[in-house]
Amino acid sequence: xxxxxxxxxxxxxxxxxxxxxxxxxxxLAVLCGPCSGPAEVRVLESGTRLATLAVRCPTGPGxxxxxxxxxxxxxxxxAWVETLAAGDPVVVVGRMRxxxxx
Numbered sequence: 698x699x700x701x702x703x704x705x706x707x708x709x710x711x712x713x714x715x716x717x718x719x720x721x722x723x724x725l726a727v728l729c730g731p732c733s734g735p736a737e738v739r740v741l742e743s744g745t746r747l748a749t750l751a752v753r754c755p756t757g758p759g760x761x762x763x764x765x766x767x768x769x770x771x772x773x774x775x776a777w778v779e780t781l782a783a784g785d786p787v788v789v790v791g792r793m794r795x796x797x798x799x
Contacts, residue, residue, distance in 0.1 A: 726789070727788070728752045729754070738779050
């Protein structure tokens with residue numbers, strides 16, 4: 698039941714009727730799988746801690762299917778990230794960012 702202060706909508710919002718090709722999009726990534734190896738933690742010159750690890754994600758529905766190892770970077774990781782080892786299951790929620798090397 699709507700709250701007493703809720704006002705009825707005058708129609709579809711501008712965002713709902715906008716051309717989807719003009720949408721800014723969503724940058725959301727969810728990975729679920731075992732760690733490919735232990736997390737490596739380092740401290741940058743600024744003092745910021747940075748952890749890197751890889752998550753093995755299956756590429757198909759079968760258990761015998763190949764998997765893709767996806768690199769993950771965690772800025773200012775909690776202490777438990779340092780305890781991750783190969784095979785430990787993880788769920789990573791974040792955004793995608795790709796840096797190309799020349």
